[in-house]
Amino acid sequence: MPAKPFSLGELHFANKGDAVAYLNAMLHKYDVGDKVSAEDSKILIAALARHPEGDKKIGSGVADFSVRTADYSTKCFWVNRTDGTTEKFAHRACVYGNVRPG
Amino acid sequence: MSLDQLATWLMDEGVKDDVETLTRLAVRTELDNLAPETAETAPIDWHRLLFAGSILARSAFRQHQEAALRIATGAVTMADTQPVKDAGAVLLGKLTNFRAVALANDRKLLETDLEGRLGFGLRMEAQRRKLDHSVLVESSGHWLQVNDFQQRFWDSATLNNWLSASAPTASGKTFLVLQWLINHMRSAETRVSVYLAPTRALVSEIETNLAQLLGKAAEIEVSSLPLPEKYDAAQLGGKKLILVFTQERLHLLANVLGEDVHVDLLIVDEAHKIGDNQRGVILQDAIERLERSNDDLKVVFISPATQNPEELLADAPRTAKTDAVDSDVPTVIQNLIVAEQVPRKPKLWNLSIRERTASQPVGVLELASSPGNVTKKLAFIAAAVGERGGTLVYANRAGDAEDIADLIAQLVPVIEGTDKELIELADLARKGVHPNFALASLVLKGVAFHYGNMPSLIRQEVERLFKSGKIRFLVCTSTLIEGVNLSCRTIVVRGPRKGMGNPMEPHDFWNLAGRAGRWGNEFQGNIVCIDPDDTTAWPNGVPIRSRYPIKRESDAVLETGDGMADYLKRRADTPLFELADVGRFEQVGAYLLSTYLRLGSIAQASFAKRHNPNTIAKIDEQLAALADKIEIGSGFAERHPGVSALGLQSLLEAFRAYEKDVENLIPAPVESQDSYDRFVTIMRRINEHLYPAFMPDSLIPLYVVIVVQWLKGFSLAAMIRANIDYHNRHGRKFVLPKLIRQTMEHVEQVARFKAPKYLSAYMDILHLHFREIGREDLIDTDLDIGTQLEFGVSTRTLLSLMEMGLSRMTAVSLYEKIARDNLTKVECMKWIRERDDQFDTMDIPAIIVREIREKILAIDEGSPDTVSP
Numbered sequence: 001m002p003a004k005p006f007s008l009g010e011l012h013f014a015n016k017g018d019a020v021a022y023l024n025a026m027l028h029k030y031d032v033g034d035k036v037s038a039e040d041s042k043i044l045i046a047a048l049a050r051h052p053e054g055d056k057k058i059g060s061g062v063a064d065f066s067v068r069t070a071d072y073s074t075k076c077f078w079v080n081r082t083d084g085t086t087e088k089f090a091h092r093a094c095v096y097g098n099v100r101p102g
Numbered sequence: 103m104s105l106d107q108l109a110t111w112l113m114d115e116g117v118k119d120d121v122e123t124l125t126r127l128a129v130r131t132e133l134d135n136l137a138p139e140t141a142e143t144a145p146i147d148w149h150r151l152l153f154a155g156s157i158l159a160r161s162a163f164r165q166h167q168e169a170a171l172r173i174a175t176g177a178v179t180m181a182d183t184q185p186v187k188d189a190g191a192v193l194l195g196k197l198t199n200f201r202a203v204a205l206a207n208d209r210k211l212l213e214t215d216l217e218g219r220l221g222f223g224l225r226m227e228a229q230r231r232k233l234d235h236s237v238l239v240e241s242s243g244h245w246l247q248v249n250d251f252q253q254r255f256w257d258s259a260t261l262n263n264w265l266s267a268s269a270p271t272a273s274g275k276t277f278l279v280l281q282w283l284i285n286h287m288r289s290a291e292t293r294v295s296v297y298l299a300p301t302r303a304l305v306s307e308i309e310t311n312l313a314q315l316l317g318k319a320a321e322i323e324v325s326s327l328p329l330p331e332k333y334d335a336a337q338l339g340g341k342k343l344i345l346v347f348t349q350e351r352l353h354l355l356a357n358v359l360g361e362d363v364h365v366d367l368l369i370v371d372e373a374h375k376i377g378d379n380q381r382g383v384i385l386q387d388a389i390e391r392l393e394r395s396n397d398d399l400k401v402v403f404i405s406p407a408t409q410n411p412e413e414l415l416a417d418a419p420r421t422a423k424t425d426a427v428d429s430d431v432p433t434v435i436q437n438l439i440v441a442e443q444v445p446r447k448p449k450l451w452n453l454s455i456r457e458r459t460a461s462q463p464v465g466v467l468e469l470a471s472s473p474g475n476v477t478k479k480l481a482f483i484a485a486a487v488g489e490r491g492g493t494l495v496y497a498n499r500a501g502d503a504e505d506i507a508d509l510i511a512q513l514v515p516v517i518e519g520t521d522k523e524l525i526e527l528a529d530l531a532r533k534g535v536h537p538n539f540a541l542a543s544l545v546l547k548g549v550a551f552h553y554g555n556m557p558s559l560i561r562q563e564v565e566r567l568f569k570s571g572k573i574r575f576l577v578c579t580s581t582l583i584e585g586v587n588l589s590c591r592t593i594v595v596r597g598p599r600k601g602m603g604n605p606m607e608p609h610d611f612w613n614l615a616g617r618a619g620r621w622g623n624e625f626q627g628n629i630v631c632i633d634p635d636d637t638t639a640w641p642n643g644v645p646i647r648s649r650y651p652i653k654r655e656s657d658a659v660l661e662t663g664d665g666m667a668d669y670l671k672r673r674a675d676t677p678l679f680e681l682a683d684v685g686r687f688e689q690v691g692a693y694l695l696s697t698y699l700r701l702g703s704i705a706q707a708s709f710a711k712r713h714n715p716n717t718i719a720k721i722d723e724q725l726a727a728l729a730d731k732i733e734i735g736s737g738f739a740e741r742h743p744g745v746s747a748l749g750l751q752s753l754l755e756a757f758r759a760y761e762k763d764v765e766n767l768i769p770a771p772v773e774s775q776d777s778y779d780r781f782v783t784i785m786r787r788i789n790e791h792l793y794p795a796f797m798p799d800s801l802i803p804l805y806v807v808i809v810v811q812w813l814k815g816f817s818l819a820a821m822i823r824a825n826i827d828y829h830n831r832h833g834r835k836f837v838l839p840k841l842i843r844q845t846m847e848h849v850e851q852v853a854r855f856k857a858p859k860y861l862s863a864y865m866d867i868l869h870l871h872f873r874e875i876g877r878e879d880l881i882d883t884d885l886d887i888g889t890q891l892e893f894g895v896s897t898r899t900l901l902s903l904m905e906m907g908l909s910r911m912t913a914v915s916l917y918e919k920i921a922r923d924n925l926t927k928v929e930c931m932k933w934i935r936e937r938d939d940q941f942d943t944m945d946i947p948a949i950i951v952r953e954i955r956e957k958i959l960a961i962d963e964g965s966p967d968t969v970s971p
Contacts, residue, residue, distance in 0.1 A: 033780030034766040068779040069803070078775075086775045 006095065009046035016095045023047065023091040027067060032075050036065035044077060047094035057089050109161040113169060117154040120146060121169055122462055124176045129437050129455050129464045131180075132592070132628050134489035136453070136465040148177055148186040152193060159196045164430050165458070171197055172435050175625045178206045184213055191216055195228050198235050198249040199433060201274075201622040239281065241288030251429035252278045259286075259402055263422040266373070266403040268411035268649075269429040271616030272627075275404055276371070276587055280311055283369060287322050287344065292400075293336050295367040297346045298388065300375045302854075303586050306558045306909070307565075308371070309346045313907075327905055328355035328889055337364070349381065349388040350859065354888050356391055357741045357862070365392050365399065373403035373414055374650045380685070380744070382655030383693045387743040393419070406613050407649040414652060417708045430649070434619030435626040440634040440644060441467065441483055448472040451483060453630070456644070470513060476596065476639075477502060479632055481509035484575065484594040487630055489514065491548070491574030492591030496582075496614060498599040500843050503551040503577040504540050510575045511549040520546055521572055527563050530947040534560060534911055536822050536842055548574040554581035555846040557818055559909040563949055583613050589620040589627070596632035597639030608645035659690040660713050660721075666691065667717070670724035673748060674731070678794050688793060692739070692746040698725040699736035699747060734870065742863040749792040750867050756791055757871040764877060767868055769861070769887065772813045772896050781806040788860045795856045805852045808845070812853040812894040817914045821845055854892055862888030897923040902930045907957045912950045919944065934958055 003015030013019040026040055036044060044065050048054050060083040070076040070088060078088045103111070113121075124146060130136060155173035158166040174197065177190025191212055194202045206212050217225050236245040237256040248256065251269045259265050259282055269275050287295060297312075299305045305326050312324045325332050326346045333355070336343035345355070345365075356363045370389065376382045393399050403414045412426040437455055444450040444466065451467040469486050473479040484495045484506075495510070497503035524545050531542040534557060541560070544550055550564045550573045565588050567573045580600050582588060593615060598606045606614070619627020634644045659666055669687040678684060697707050703722050704710055710718050732751045739747040757767060769784060770776040782803060785796040796805050807828075811821050822845050829836045865887050872880050885901065894910055895901045902925055903913035920933060937944075938959055941951045 030762070031766070031783040031786075033770065033776050033778070033783045034762065035776065037763055066776050066779070068776065069782070073800075073803075080775065 007046075008043050008050075008094075011043060011046075019095045020092055023095070027075065027077060027091065030067035030075075032067055032069050034067050036067065036077070041065050044079075044091075047091060048079060048089065050097065051089055051094045052097055053089075054094075057087055059083070059085065059087075105157070105160060106163070109158050109163070109166045112154045112158060113166065117151055120151050121172065124151065124180075125172060125437075125455060125457075126462060126464050127180065128172070128176055128435075128626065129439065129628070132437065132626055133439075133453065133465070133467070133487050135468050135486040137450075137468055139465065146176075146181075148181050148183075148189075152177060152186070152189045155193050156196065159193060164432065167197065168432050168435070171199065171432055174199075175202065175435055178202075178211055179625055184219075187212055188216055188219060192220070192224060192228065195231055197431075198231065200232070200235070200247050200249070201433070202625065205622055205625065239285050241285050246281060248278065249274070249431075249433065251427070251431060254427045254429075255279075256282055258425045258427050261423065262425045263398070264401045264415050264418040264424040265427065266405070266411040266414040266425075267427040268405045268408040270407045270432065271613060272589055272619055272621045273429060273431070273433045274621060275406075276308075276311070279369065279371075279402070279404055280308070280315055283344065283367075284312070284315055284322065286367065287342050292366040293342050294333060294365050295342075295344045295369065296352060296365050296392065297344060297369045297371065298349055298352060298385070299346065299371045300348065300378075300381070300385070301554065301581070301584050301586070302348060302850075303554060303558060303561060303581060303584075304371065305346050305348055305351075306562065307587060309907075310562070312344060312346065325907070326351070327893070328352070328358065329905065330355070330358050331905075333359065349385040350855075351892065352388045353384070353391070353741070353743055354858075354862070354886075354892065356388075357888075358886070361395075363392070363395050365396060367400045367402070368392055369402045369404065370414075371404050372406070374405040374408050374652050376414070377653045377655050377658065379655060380689045383689050384743045386654055386656055387693055387696075390417070391740070405650065405652065406616065407609070409649045409651050411652065416712065433621045434624065436615065436619050437626060437628045438615070438644070439464065439628055439630045441487075441630055441632045442634065453487075458646070477505050478509060480594060480596050481506045482513065483630065483632055485510045485513040488575065488592040488594065490591075491571055492568075492620070492624070493575050494568075494582075494588075494590035494593045494617065495575065495577040496593065496595040496598050497551075497577050497579055498597075498603075500551075500553040500555070500579055501840065503553060503579055504839055504843075507544050507549050507551040507575070507577040508540060510577070511544050511547040514547060514549065514575065517546075517548050523567060524548070524572055526948040527560070527567060530560060530563065530949045533947050534817070534819055534915075534950075536819060536838070538838060539842060540839060545573060548572065550576050552576055552578040552581065553843075554579065554584065555843070555850040557846075557909070557911050559911040559949065559953065582617065583610055589617045589623075591618070591620065591624050592628040592630060593618045594630045594632070597636070605641050606645070608648040609650040611645045612647055613650070654709075656690050656693060656709060657712060659687060660709070660717065663714075663717060664720060666694070667720040667724050670694075670721065670728060673746075674724075674728055678749075678790070684794065688746060689744045692744055692749075694721060695725055695728060695732075695747045696736065696739035696743070698722070698729055699732065699739055734867070738866060738870070741866060742859075745792055745860065745863045750863060753787070753791040753864065753867045754871060756787065757868060758874075764872070764875070765880065767871075768880060768882075769865075772810055778806055778810055781809060784861070784864065788864055792860055792863060795860050796852070805848065805857075808848045809853050809857050809891070812849060813890060813896045815895060815897060815900045815914055815917055817911070817918070818846065818849065821849070849894075853894065858888040858891035861891065862886055899923045899925040899930065902927045906930065908953060912953045915946055915950050916954070931958065 006013045006016045006019045008019060041064060045062060048057055051057055057079055060081045063080045063082045066078045066080060067075055068078050076088050077091055078086050080086045123143060151173050155170045159170040174190045174193035177186050181187055191203050191206060217228060235253055236247050237253060239246055251273055255267050255278060283295060286292060297308055299308055309324055309326045316322055321341060323332050323341045323343045328351045332343050376385050405411060411428055415424040415426060418424050439453050439455050441451045441453050444452055449469045449472055452463060453465055453467055454461045454463045467487055469482045471482060473482040480495055484493055495506055497506050527545050528542040531539045541550060552561060552564050568576045598611060600606045600610055615629045618629045631644045633639050666687060669683060670691055672681060694704055697704050701707060705718050705722060728748055732747050734747060734750055734754060738750055770780040785802050789796055796802050822842055825841060825845050869881050872878060890896055893904055895904060899920055899922060900913055900917050903916055904910060905927055
């Protein structure tokens with residue numbers, strides 16, 4: 001069975017694996033503590049909309065995104081909300097639609 | 103027979119036996135828990151001894167002077183007849199040791215009106231000696247009685263532009279220098295003086311002493327903050343200013359002032375530390391920086407017993423009048439005692455006194471229990487031999503200091519009724535550090551420990567109560583030889599190390615030992631060395647008395663021949679992490695490169711004349727190759743001493759190559775959620791480009807937590823609580839005392855030392871980059887990050903409180919109660935004054951309330967009438 005194409009906003013990928021690879025590359029372009037650029041933020045908004053807990057993650061609304069430390073010295077995307085709160089999210093979950101335990 | 107020959111004969115034969123007997127008897131009165139002596143001692147022939155003493159007093163040799171002092175002191179303290187005591191006092195006068203005479207009077211050892219009992223000739227002589235040894239404090243019209251060294255210092259400091267003075271630890275140097283400084287400020291045109299001290303501990307001590315000497319509502323300001331306000335006021339004709347700084351703080355202020363920095367008088371205390379690895383060259387740079395901006399700069403160097411104080415004058419301008427004032431004269435008798443276990447009797451220790459090569463037994467010390475290990479040996483012997491108090495124990499590590507103090511506290515007699523000041527100190531330790539901080543329960547028993555990373559408010563109170571006698575035992579670490587003016591009656595030491603396990607050099611040992619004997623408070627001081635023949639403890643034996651050789655760090659490195667040129671060659675294209683000798687060469691290398699960038703060749707620099715021209719030429723060649731790669735101006739290197747221009751250039755290139763939004767390069771405000779991670783990335787950038795300062799990489803997250811909390815104005819207690827919570831949350835085990843010490847160490851060494859040094863260089867280069875790319879809008883002109891970090895402030899209110907002279911501990915505890923974060927000094931003052939009568943009910947430790955009252959409210963109430971003379 002051929003892989004299904006997958007879209008994040010205006011970006012179209014041949015399959016989910018490519019989408020995850022794209023988001024991985026985006027993440028690794030940043031150092032911890034960086035603000036995500038406006039251009040990349042558009043993709044992340046689209047990605048977050050597909051997150052299984054997207055509504056909860058978005059909460060009061062997205063102000064911008066940062067890259068910060070995750071557990072075990074790794075890094076991940078964080079959504080900064082308009083009410084000043086912040087929460088991390090797994091970009092893989094935005095593509096595969098499930099939240100991995102741990 | 104010449105006088106010297108006569109004196110030598112007296113020492114070697116004439117009165118040798120009598121002096122030995124006198125010494126043994128005198129030492130026995132100093133030590134507690136000695137087994138009683140059975141043998142009778144022949145009576146001392148005082149007349150013979152005093153006559154010999156008066157001859158020995160005229161000799162310039164230290165050992166003759168020592169013997170004369172011993173005879174004089176013995177006569178005053180031990181003889182039973184008034185004429186002998188009087189003669190002892192006259193001999194002390196001949197030795198210009200007026201403080202010892204004053205002490206004898208205080209102790210009622212002499213009957214009043216000594217001069218009245220002297221014959222006409224002696225009376226005249228005594229009065230003439232007093233007149234000869236007085237200096238006129240011009241500003242007040244008072245005469246100050248001084249000893250020979252102090253007098254030479256006073257005269258020479260007034261006559262010369264550059265002066266280097268050296269004298270043993272307890273010879274009243276600091277007291278006199280501060281007196282002279284104040285007098286000079288009052289009577290000369292001097293507007294701004296800088297007093298450099300090597301540690302923050304000594305800075306706060308000197309600042310406190312100056313404030314006390316000047317009195318309330320003084321016409322001279324004293325400050326230890328590198329802020330331009332008071333400096334500008336002083337230059338514009340306002341109150342004159344004395345700035346008390348470490349070398350790093352001086353650079354911070356000079357950076358803020360830029361070209362305008364102009365200091366009239368510079369005093370460099372503990373000047374031998376110009377030889378320290380890594381910080382010595384920063385000190386040298388600070389001196390040269392002030393000299394460059396004022397050709398007429400007056401400089402006074404002070405060092406403890408040094409061999410070659412004149413070395414510090416080598417770089418004085420040719421036109422400057424220079425002088426070295428040197429003294430090796432003892433002011434207090436110092437007894438070097440060794441303690442060796444009686445074979446097969448671990449509770450009994452033979453004590454003997456050592457003088458040069460000779461040794462004579464003084465008695466047997468009886469311990470209450472057998473000391474099983476090294477820690478117990480130190481603790482048990484100290485507790486026994488120094489039971490009456492004033493006893494200092496030297497520990498090699500902060501952790502050992504805590505353990506030894508705990509053991510001593512179990513052995514010493516219980517103090518009846520606990521003292522209010524000790525209770526207050528315990529309260530401060532509990533609230534300011536942690537409820538279970540060991541110091542709290544120890545001080546209630548009159549025992550304390552002391553190390554450099556402790557908050558200054560606590561450390562100073564420990565020192566004060568040790569001086570006053572309420573703390574009877576103090577266990578300390580090498581902070582004491584790094585520059586804290588604290589003397590004691592008895593020091594107990596075994597196998598002392600300095601820093602990371604290196605045996606102490608003889609001059610360091612004698613700097614420590616020199617603290618035994620409080621001139622003017624005691625007649626003698628005792629140094630007890632345990633296990634002198636144990637080569638693990640003392641690989642080179644108990645050091646014989648020796649004085650510091652002064653050698654600049656830069657000179658020491660340059661004398662390694664081609665080492666420096668070789669390093670600079672590799673430095674050009676080797677990643678910093680791969681340079682094994684970066685710690686040894688980088689700071690001096692940075693200094694040389696900075697000098698090269700300024701002058702175009704280091705052969706032009708004044709230090710070049712001291713070195714082999716071939717070495718200098720080779721280094722010049724390497725520097726030329728490095729300088730080709732450097733575009734930043736020499737000003738940048740000058741602003742960041744110890745940070746290589748090559749590193750600054752490398753960082754600039756990294757900024758230029760940065761492709762993402764440049765706003766990500768700026769540290770995020772500490773309130774921001776990105777702050778923590780942004781600092782992590784910045785520290786990694788610093789490690790890669792400037793210097794591997796934050797190592798190992800795996801500890802960076804921990805360093806950043808400390809830095810962010812420190813900047814947020816957290817109290818030390820809050821930082822320790824947060825650290826404990828972190829360990830609990832992550833299921834990590836910890837040992838509380840160690841965690842407390844580690845948090846203190848990270849605050850002092852990372853947040854207050856490395857972070858300001860490297861982050862201010864980082865910001866400077868970042869601003870250069872922003873100007874290059876036309877993004878001046880991103881340059882924030884607020885308080886620079888270096889100053890924020892040194893003081894642990896990021897809000898106006900907290901800074902205002904510290905500008906008022908409060909310690910950070912006090913400032914933070916007030917800040918916790920103040921709602922607004924943008925108060926000026928005047929507004930803070932108002933806030934404090936409105937709550938004067940509420941402080942006692944606010945659950946603020948009494949010592950903090952006392953500091954507020956002494957430093958803020960008292961000054962506020964002071965009127966010009968209360969100016970002390």
